[in-house]
Amino acid sequence: MNRGEFMQKPAMRFLLMLLSAILILIIVREYPFKTVSAESGTPALDIISNELDVQFNVVEPEPDNSHENEPATTPSTTEEISVIVDNGDGSGISSATIQRTTNADGTKNDKVTFKPEQAKETVEKAKQSGQTTARIVIPDKEDEVARLDVTIPKETVSALASGGLNLEIYTENAKLVLSNDSLSDITEDFYFRVIPIKSETERTEVEERARVEQVVHEVAGDNSVSVVARPMTIETNLSSRAVDIILPLQNVTLPTDEQEREAFLADLVIFIEHSDGDRQLVKPEVVVYKDGLLGLKFGVNKFSTFTILNMEGWKEYLLAQEAKHKHDAYMQGYPDGTFKPDRGISRAEMAMILSRIEAGGIREDSRERMFPDVAASHWAQSAVQYVNAEGLMSGLPDGNFHPEQSVTRAEMAAIASRWLKLESDAAVSSAFKDTAGHWAGKDIAAVQQAGVMEGYPDGSFQPEKALSRAEAASMINNILKRGSQDWTNPTWSDVPTTYWAFKAIEEASHDHSFTDNADGSESIVE
Numbered sequence: 001m002n003r004g005e006f007m008q009k010p011a012m013r014f015l016l017m018l019l020s021a022i023l024i025l026i027i028v029r030e031y032p033f034k035t036v037s038a039e040s041g042t043p044a045l046d047i048i049s050n051e052l053d054v055q056f057n058v059v060e061p062e063p064d065n066s067h068e069n070e071p072a073t074t075p076s077t078t079e080e081i082s083v084i085v086d087n088g089d090g091s092g093i094s095s096a097t098i099q100r101t102t103n104a105d106g107t108k109n110d111k112v113t114f115k116p117e118q119a120k121e122t123v124e125k126a127k128q129s130g131q132t133t134a135r136i137v138i139p140d141k142e143d144e145v146a147r148l149d150v151t152i153p154k155e156t157v158s159a160l161a162s163g164g165l166n167l168e169i170y171t172e173n174a175k176l177v178l179s180n181d182s183l184s185d186i187t188e189d190f191y192f193r194v195i196p197i198k199s200e201t202e203r204t205e206v207e208e209r210a211r212v213e214q215v216v217h218e219v220a221g222d223n224s225v226s227v228v229a230r231p232m233t234i235e236t237n238l239s240s241r242a243v244d245i246i247l248p249l250q251n252v253t254l255p256t257d258e259q260e261r262e263a264f265l266a267d268l269v270i271f272i273e274h275s276d277g278d279r280q281l282v283k284p285e286v287v288v289y290k291d292g293l294l295g296l297k298f299g300v301n302k303f304s305t306f307t308i309l310n311m312e313g314w315k316e317y318l319l320a321q322e323a324k325h326k327h328d329a330y331m332q333g334y335p336d337g338t339f340k341p342d343r344g345i346s347r348a349e350m351a352m353i354l355s356r357i358e359a360g361g362i363r364e365d366s367r368e369r370m371f372p373d374v375a376a377s378h379w380a381q382s383a384v385q386y387v388n389a390e391g392l393m394s395g396l397p398d399g400n401f402h403p404e405q406s407v408t409r410a411e412m413a414a415i416a417s418r419w420l421k422l423e424s425d426a427a428v429s430s431a432f433k434d435t436a437g438h439w440a441g442k443d444i445a446a447v448q449q450a451g452v453m454e455g456y457p458d459g460s461f462q463p464e465k466a467l468s469r470a471e472a473a474s475m476i477n478n479i480l481k482r483g484s485q486d487w488t489n490p491t492w493s494d495v496p497t498t499y500w501a502f503k504a505i506e507e508a509s510h511d512h513s514f515t516d517n518a519d520g521s522e523s524i525v526e
Helices: 003-008 010-030 116-129 154-162 200-212 214-220 258-266 314-322 347-356 381-389 409-420 441-449 469-480 502-508
Strands: 045-048 053-056 077-086 092-102 108-113 133-137 145-152 166-170 175-178 190-196 225-236 243-248 268-274 279-282 285-290 293-300 304-311 325-327 512-516 522-524
Touching: 092 116, 092 133, 116 133, 116 154, 200 214, 200 225, 200 268, 200 304, 214 279, 214 304, 214 314, 225 243, 243 285, 243 304, 258 268, 258 314, 268 293, 347 381, 347 409, 347 469, 409 441, 409 469, 469 502
Parallel strands: 108 145, 133 166
Antiparallel strands: 045 053, 077 092, 077 133, 092 108, 145 190, 166 175, 175 243, 190 225, 225 304, 243 293, 268 279, 268 304, 285 293, 325 512, 512 522
């Protein structure tokens, strides 16, 4: 049988393929991992038939010596340390436990949980000794701790709050103080994470960021700015709660001369880099941190990185700030983001406004009067008593106050006239065509002459028309001599910049600081 006939038989072809495979296995077993690819100059195993083309490149692996020179890693270790909970003067009344983990690099992380049973014990002993503060003292004399996590369970918070105690967390790097009011109504576990910035590189980075911040540049100008003591990063999940922070003037050499010392301390300021991007400068109070060490105390309600800066020009800046004035809002919008400027203003709302701005001053003959339709639980009850005692508003002929009834323009004229003690001639009391013989005719003429209220283009005053909220804002601003032209961004969805009383409403509904300009106008500064 010739080769062609042999290959035409399927059984013969299968036999050839099987023999080829067996031959491959024998060669691979005989010479394992010793052949390399043809590209390296050594032929690869190559078996060819007219039905099967199989090629194997077998590469001998290189030994892995990458870890030969690496030092052996030291595993982290954790120990438990009992710490003192005292009443603020060093007298231990309870304890808490630190879980201190020593990392491979020698740094230490502390975790402290103030457990409910420990808090209850603290409350009982504090009551016995008449103390009002629970202080957790966390030691770090060797300055080894790189991060501290303090967890306060909600049950612990409840025990401290109901027991009337404040909470202080004391470390070598910072003190955190929460008043009993701040602890009230907290319904979840909260934590504080304290991370001292020990690296000189990181400290320099903070200093460089401070130099270029607009808020710093506005104060310091071209004067020097330097970091004093160690910056601190403090994080928490506790939002919108007042917390006092005290940072120690650790490793800071203070001038020995008393006047120089006072001048140095006066130029210290807290630079705060909030996590939401806000930047802030805060004037601290100089206090004793511990025996022989001063600290800087300031209040916050949100957290991030805190740095003590020495800024030339800070004292002068504070003096300039004292020259600023502040206007408090006396009107409010609604929860849906509207102001409802054309809605009538109720007598209760007007009483509340007058009470907020302390219109009229305290009269010696003030007498409180209770109105049958203004219960002690009414939201404006105290304000109604105030305006009645001041003689600004009184009840109606039926003896009731009618708090939900709208204030009329005539009533507002009478209120303003009494408030400003205005007088008018009877001869001009009928300045408007619809006020002759009106009970408030003289008051209407007086407020018109004083420029407090105006009539309408048709010559009428419309005394019985309900005073709108927009008119109230405009008129009260006139009385208070309030009004800046700087308002440009609308706050309320139904008061665009084109609305006739836009600036008056913004002025009335926002707390803001301002400065007096030479021309008598006001400029908003925040």
